[in-house]
Amino acid sequence: MIDKRIVIIIVGVLLFDGAVALVGYTSEGENNEENVRVAVTIPPQEQFVKKVGGDEVKVTLMVPLGKDPHSYEPTTRQMREVAKADIYLKVGSKISFENAWMDKIKSYNEEMTIVNGSEGVELRRMGSKIDPHIWMSPVNAMNAVENIKEALIEEDSDNSQYYIDNAENYTSELEKIHLDIKNDMEEYDSEEFLVYHPSFGYFADEYNLTQVPIEKEGKSPGTKEVQNIIDKAKRENISVVFISPQFDRSQAETIAEEIDGEVLSLNPLAKDYIENIGDMGEKLESAFDGSEGVYLW
Numbered sequence: 001m002i003d004k005r006i007v008i009i010i011v012g013v014l015l016f017d018g019a020v021a022l023v024g025y026t027s028e029g030e031n032n033e034e035n036v037r038v039a040v041t042i043p044p045q046e047q048f049v050k051k052v053g054g055d056e057v058k059v060t061l062m063v064p065l066g067k068d069p070h071s072y073e074p075t076t077r078q079m080r081e082v083a084k085a086d087i088y089l090k091v092g093s094k095i096s097f098e099n100a101w102m103d104k105i106k107s108y109n110e111e112m113t114i115v116n117g118s119e120g121v122e123l124r125r126m127g128s129k130i131d132p133h134i135w136m137s138p139v140n141a142m143n144a145v146e147n148i149k150e151a152l153i154e155e156d157s158d159n160s161q162y163y164i165d166n167a168e169n170y171t172s173e174l175e176k177i178h179l180d181i182k183n184d185m186e187e188y189d190s191e192e193f194l195v196y197h198p199s200f201g202y203f204a205d206e207y208n209l210t211q212v213p214i215e216k217e218g219k220s221p222g223t224k225e226v227q228n229i230i231d232k233a234k235r236e237n238i239s240v241v242f243i244s245p246q247f248d249r250s251q252a253e254t255i256a257e258e259i260d261g262e263v264l265s266l267n268p269l270a271k272d273y274i275e276n277i278g279d280m281g282e283k284l285e286s287a288f289d290g291s292e293g294v295y296l297w
């Protein structure tokens, strides 16, 4: 009756066709080889690095837009690319992709500098685990930008001022959206919202909201749990169902139909970070405004 969330778990070992060449990067030279090559895990980080590094960086994204960092397995071509990177910027919050692949990636590129984008942020707990979705707070994004700036200066000191200026500009944009959301959320102090996949904990902590996760340890709800969600939503007069594109839309639509509500899209991994987080704040605000609770799917 209800489609289960599709979870792809690939346990196999990726076989590389032949040795991966370790191409050394040199900061001398006249062409694009001059770029600092930075590998990142998820799309928001790709944007952070491009904003700070501008024309001086080439970014390799490991978990492409629309793929799930809880389960994605890199291609052989990506592993060749990452073998040429000067820097690997980790999300650094125990995200599954990095837990599964960092050792392998390091073994193909021992020269690469590993930068922890979460350095300086206290990771939040989610039950017995660390909540990996650290980038969902703009304040943490500012921290990641700072870490990226320092890593680029370290790698390419000739362009220090360029990185400093870019980081400053982008940080002020992040600061602005942060203050906008903070301002919008002030009147919804401690408001609870229900989420399917618990991606919104850092966001909730930042703005004094309360995320109530439905999904437990990556398991999708069964028919009975879906019925409980519908009952709770009806009781609490919830009228909006948010859905992330990584998850099965039909289940969210079924619930929305039952509660006579609507489904809105939110993507925690969207590429345009500022636009997306601002959009999320606005959708949340109008949902809080119109009902007593919200579902983020």
Ligand SMILES: [Zn+2]
Residues within 6 Å of the ligand: 070, 133, 197, 198, 199
């Ligand atoms: Zn997640």
